[in-house]
Amino acid sequence: MDEHVSIVSTVHGRMTDVRGRYNLTGPGFELLSDGSVRSGGPGEAASSLDLLVASLVSCALNAFRQDFLHEGEPDRTVEIFARVERRVEGDYLGTLIMECFIDSVDHVTADELVKEYKARCRIYNALKDSLPVVFIPHTSDAFD
């Protein structure tokens, strides 16, 4: 027993009545996840790859919302469209492209936000060699 160790995430995975569909629950959430049609699952609910991408998107949303804000400044509005591109029949995981729409920043700050995220996101740093991530920030001055 180590008083300096804590549980930081728990997910309970169970089969469902649908072949290849799984129920994932944790404190305060419940998800469905499917194996692909190729593997015998329904291929409709979030795939394991979708969930992996979702974790990086979630972290990025949280980071871009608030990093570098001064006290009293309102949170930024952030929207992310993420996709994984992979050559057909490729054995590797792919390249993750995250197109990030961030209001209330200019391009210099968007680059700093991305740099900060890359420095601090544990999941990104654990995966970056196997799943290269390309950030494409879209800011107020580049659009419209």
Next chain:
Amino acid sequence: MRSTDQVRSPRERMLISGEEARLLRRDSTFFEVTPRFSSAVPDSIDGSIPGAVRTGVESDLSAPLTELGVMPLPARSPLRRRMLAAGVRADRPVVVFTRDSFEFSTVCRAWFVLRWAGFEDVRVLDGGLPAWVRAGGTTTPIRCSFSARVEAAEASEVLRSARPSTSGVVAVLTARMHEVARFGTLLDARPVSSYQGALDSPRTGHLPHAVSAPWRELIDDRGLLIRPSALRKWFLARRAIGRQQVVAYCGGGSGSAAVVFAAATLGQRVALYAESWAAWAADPALPLELGATPSLSDELDPDCAVPPGR
């Protein structure tokens, strides 16, 4: 404000405002493009842009009806020769517009056909003739019509357009659509009701795995192309940005041209299904899907684990 020529975005090169059209008038060729079907909106403007040439998107800029779709693409070289002979210059911008701001699909089809014919600098007047008038442009009676109906493009010509070295617009045939459905993204530019189909109507619905992408969502309530960030989000939400093959289709070839044009303003290449929905639906051997939600191809591999045996 526009960037300098050296850093003009695709949108700035392809789409011009009424004000910009006024500045370009003497150095460009203007085509007023008439739609396939008459607009239901009364035409309140007398005349047209001075010097404009009238041409029909179906009657003049498409080949006669064949098995290659409702508005078959014309053969490139004969069309180009006819246009050059009519005074269109390859070294001057060509500006296409419609009388009705909301005929965006018509003007984009004209853009596509002119790019298909090899004219590099073809621009769409955002908002059409009404935008010209709002910018203070004068109008005069239109004096000249252009009719260049030529034979349809051969299938080989369509196939050549899809070569990786092609820098112009791309059209694809039915055989290629199967592959795109399996691994790429198909965009259905028709209204949502057409996309969804009806259980009691045979040969309705959409191509397998196609995503609903109604072209009318690309223009705002003034008939102008929606702003760049909204446009990019629209395509991103439809899996249509990226290195995968993306093809747009519609009933006859105009709506899909609008999607192709809009994507091109973002720097994203989208091909046009030359034979269009009409040809696909007419073949009972080709599959269709119903419903509002696009399906994913079974051949996509979204699992983390590599399939056994590979």
